[in-house]
Amino acid sequence: MQPRRGRLTVEFRCRLASPSGEIVEGVYLADTEARLRHELEEKGLYVLSLQAKGAVGGLPIRLKKSSIASREFLVFNQELATLLKAGMPLVQSLDLLKRRVDSPVFRSVLNDVHERVRGGAALSDAFSAHASLFPSVYTASLVAGERSGSLDTVLRRFVEYTKIVQTMKRKTISALVYPIILITLAVALVAIIVLRVVPAFSEFYAGFGAELPLSTRVIVSVSLFIQRQVLLLTIGLGVTVGGMVLWLRRPGQKARFDRAILHIPMLGDIARKFATSQMARTLATLLGGGLPLVNALDIAAKSVGNQFIASELDVVGVRVREGASFAGALEARRVFPEVAVKMAEVGESTGALQDMLNTVADFYDEEISTNMERFVTLIEPLLLVIMGIVIAGLLLALYMPLFQLSSVLS
Template identity: 60%
Template sequence: MEFRCRLATASGQISEGVFTAESEAALRRELEEKGLYVLDLKSARPGLAALRRSGAGGRIKLHEFLVFNQELATLLKAGMPLVQSLDILRRNIPNPVFKGVLDDVYEKVRSGTALSDAFEAHPRHVTPIYTASLMAGERSGSLEQVLRRYVAYVQVLGAVRRKVVSALVYPAVLTLLSIGVVAIIVVRVVPQFNDFYAGFGAELPLATRMIVALSNGIRSQLPLLALLAVGAVFGGRWLLQQPAQRQRLDRVILQLPGLGGIARQFATSQLSRTLATLLGGGIPLVTALDVASRSVSNRHIAAQMTDITRQVREGQPLSTAMAAKGEFPDVSVKMVEVGEATGALQDMLNAIADFYDEDIETKLGRFLLLIEPVLLVVMGIVIAALLIALYLPVFQLSSALS
């Protein structure tokens, strides 16, 4: 348990701090044995209390977090003590959730807790990579360099992710637009044509009858279809939150033609850059593998990394364990093997990440050049087929009148 204490020394100096003990009586006894007078002792954690008042469900924006780390690294480089640096930075945080976290971290560090342990108490807001990097910086005495390396890592990884997302936005918007246009034609336009043709009392062509039947079926079951769509969305979200289902989906994604190769390269790049960042901070390989495996967005690759970590812990080379799984590109396995042989594993991992980042950008560019005209052609064919089916009776009537 943690207690906030107000203490006085024999010379009359008063100080406050947060201490950890099994019970209040044990803490009092420990402080009195040190010659301190306990003026006040409360079982309270003001930093966490502020966090709860601000809403524990809130989020810390990535930009805010990176700016904080950059400023902390600058203050440490200027020679300012860690506690004083945290105290200065926490006062200027507008986000109440982030301020609550930093208040708690400040109190813990001031009472003697390591910075990595203080942040590790907030797994909802910080990643294992960050806490592992802080631990490496504390052990090596290079906390400022580790913070800057972490900021650079997040910025590079974020830039790659933004490129991938932006490349997929246009095809997604074009697909949704196509579905919307087809839905409007089927639900709104087809019934009006059907009412118009009903006045002639003639049998419609097969294509027109099929479109009309489809429209009538969708309109009659529209509430049920809407309910099924909503259920599918929530059901899909629930399934994705299940680790086993998410792992199966990620495995299927890796097997898709075209996109599967890009997803595999992105996971390999993400893993390599994370591992290189941790190794650069002085973290042992086995620990770095364990932390890096939890940072990979593809759950199937993460599961494979768990087995690889176990094999490396038992003494097997990393390249051999990766090759045995068969989930990583051959180029990356060969480069890891060279890095292990030459003692430059960190440099090779960074080279792997840079290589695949460039390759992903090139492949996404080719994918867009191919998928955009394909989507436009498919959308044009579908809409043209619908319109021809609707106007076919008019063409036949014109031929009969001629």
């Protein structure tokens, strides 16, 4: 069963009976239960039971779109490219590979893709029917491969492109793990001191009846305020986070947020380079498959994670469609790095734009790795110093009355 493009798809567990009396169980994708039931009955199957996967009492509780694991998707494309290169027909290749898939969602999609291709549809059209589950770069690559007659080559190029992008994402996330752990530990330690240790010291000092130092009074007051208003503070934090999420979901706001990120020292430079690398590698992959530059720009704009850069790339696509040069359109936006613009200009003038774009992507991937290492090298000791100062300040403020008391007693 195939979902309509752009619609929310739901997995349904079905128990069916064939006209011969055979009982079949499986998982199918559809927009609605009524549509799935209608399509199954049209095929001559009797629906014994049909329930949305993850439903309770017949009411579905899944609210997000189905997804396919990227690793399984890459393995499928690698194997499909190998079978096609070996000379196996596309229909037989799909029939073989769909049996090897573990994910019920992906298996259901491949069943539908196989049926469509066997019925005469192009592979790109078959996957386009499930556009919400696959990146736009993939379906565009399939179109380019079908037009050029080198589908296996395009599939291998797409796999290589995806591996490189995922590797860069993993490196970026790995570099940020340790600073995040440090920040989390610091916040947890300060919270324990403020909510547990400070009240104990406060009760101890109250027995002396002496006036506490200003720093100690401030910490005790903050601790009491947090303890008394913990529910209000939690609600306020939840409302703030929820409001921020809703604001980002409004049209155009995510682009404004991403634009602000580009102005953050160090991180903004890394984000700009990562978006440029994404753009360049996507364009190179699509151009290598034979797709025109104008169409490749439209698809590349959708693949870039930074929405502000994506909107600027949309403008570049419009300028190129009007007859401007690619490098000139990039330079006019004043958003993309100068090195990328110059290399694109050289690529256009020499007729080797695809190779230049790959060079740009490789160059900025190296730059990102270097910048991330430099950022982590700088931020780790800085975080440790800040943690030490904050915790030492808290402990000093707590123990200062004891020092004063000991000096009075002596």
